[in-house]
Amino acid sequence: MKLCAQILFAAAVLVGVTFAQDTEQPVKALILPGESFLVQDRPAFILWPEKEKRREPQPWIMYAPTLPAYPDSHEQWMHQQFVDAGIAVAGIDAGEAYGSPDGQRLMTALYDELTQNRGFSGKPCLLGRSRGGLWVSSWAIRHMDKVAGLAGIYPVFDLTTYPGVDRAAAAYKLSAAELRASIADHNPIAGTQKLATSGLPVFIIHGDVDQVVPLKQNSAALQEQYIKASRQELIDLVVPQGQGHNFWTGFFRCQNLVNFSIRKAREGAGLSSDSKQLPQIPDGAVMYRDVEYSRVGDRVLTLDLFRPKAAMKPLPVVLWVHGGGWKDGSKDRCPAAWLAENGYAVASLNYRLTDEAIWPAQIDDCRSAIRWLRSNAQQFQLNPDAVGVWGGSAGGHLASLLGTRSAPDEESVSSRVQAVCDWYGPTDLLTMPPNVVGNGRTAEDVRNSNGARLLGSAVPDVPELARQASSLHQVSPDDCPFLIMHGELDPGVPLDQSRRLHEQLTASGVSSTFVIVPGAGHGGKEFRTPEVLEQVRNFFDRHLKKQPDPGPRP
DSSP: OHHHHHHHHHHHHHHTOOBOTTTOSBOOOOSSSEEEEEETTEEEEEEOOOGGGOOSSBOEEEEEOOOTTOSOGGGHHHHHHHHHTTOEEEEEOOOSOTTOHHHHHHHHHHHHHHHHHSOBOSOOEEEEETTHHHHHHHHHHHOGGGOSEEEEESOOOOTTTTTOHHHHGGGGTSOHHHHHHTHHHHOHHHHTHHHHHHTOOEEEEOOTTOSSSOTTTTHHHHHHHHHHTTOGGGEEEEOOTTOOSSOOHHHHSBHHHHHHHHHHHHHHTTOOOOGGGSOOOOTTEEEEEEEEEEEETTEEEEEEEEEETTOOSOEEEEEEEOOSTTTSOOSSSOTTGGGGGGTOEEEEEOOOOTTTOOTTHHHHHHHHHHHHHHHTHHHHTEEEEEEEEEEETHHHHHHHHHHHSOOOTTOSSOOOOSEEEEESOOOOGGGOGGGSSBTTBOHHHHHTSHHHHHHTSOGGGOHHHHHHTOGGGTOOTTOOOEEEEEETTOSSSOHHHHHHHHHHHHHTTOOEEEEEETTOBSBSGGGGSHHHHHHHHHHHHHHHSOOOOOOSOO
16 A cells, blocks of 8 residues: 555656645645655645656755645746756745744755755755745845855845845744834845845846835845945846736746746756857847747747846837748747847747748738737836847848838727848749749749748749748838848848839839848848948837937948
């Protein structure tokens, strides 16, 4: 009978449903596959990476608060990133401990169990959300040699602000008067100078209008400790404007926080930070990753959003549309992200590729992303009246259509853009070589071209549909300004595709600048030179920031 129970328990662990070993009753519901168990008769848990990603010692994150409802579904994406990177997440339910000595003892008991009996590293990264900040900071202050880093989502450090002395007193086994009299001995914010002087790295995201956990007395006060200790380079505080104590998506999809926690957990286990395997974020920017902008049936469409950390006002936004022949590519490694270092918000989207949907799904998804950016402009501090689009190859094709094709009449939020940068995109599907029989191409080749996959039929068989999907045939006098850039030696998309679009725009009275990049093919390093990128930035500055054209450099 005992053997049978052990088998049931082991099987349950594998599928993420866990039981107390003695009672065979659920210990804790988990948001991801893992293991739950008891430590000193308190529920504890581990969210495990897949077996092939585990290490010895196992890098891990100690999470707080662990309560019956936490960690919750809002945090699921974040914890998924940790386990996907080979980082375990663990916590123990200390009840409403508020950083009290009893809560600290339970965290130590979990730490001892994991490090002494389960092969976990001796220096986890600590992660506290809201009142969990009291838990992890109190523990860190007393165990500096056991902590690799401290991360937080609107964390509490000053218990006089939350939950307040009257509510916290019982957890400390003191009367309110006794806790007030000894507050300097118990309040984490009074001891956080130890974190600064010891050089503990910290990352926090905390809204500026948080009324529950005020920024000034908590995260900003901790930052001030680091400044006084001349260790300000070790604390990174992101302050989303207009955000309070809520479930805003950006708090839980902050890639900066994820990258920090993964790096510190790995370093605590004696492993390299492995930064090249993490999403790259421009200096001075914050990245909100995998944010849902639309849903088509069961298909969730997502984008990444980059924004300067220090920006205090709504910003113009540029949407990057990736290439890949409409059949490949993704939003990852956005080549436009550097604009976030120049006063822009940058969004990079995934759209449905041709293996799952044909035209017009691709342009519909791009329009949905623009509508989402406008609808969420206040939440992410974007300027809804200054939206540009930039894309390369197939992305250039879609970008140019966003600037020329009429928006749907029924849309309640506009998907029009104010500026388009088109890099070597096809502009006339009817004359693109892969869609035309001849020069060695057979009718079978044409039926299997990327253009045919996009439209669902060989392009010559659906000429009207091809015109609808070609910016050259959609130009009108009210189109927004264009910057068109094309490689002199492009072997994939003929230079004439861009030249003809430029001529058509100009003939219609639309502002268009056409740049031939010398020696360049279909993309490549020639498009990444400072001179080319400066032209792109100047173009968006002129039309989205309304700055004058600086003219050619001397």
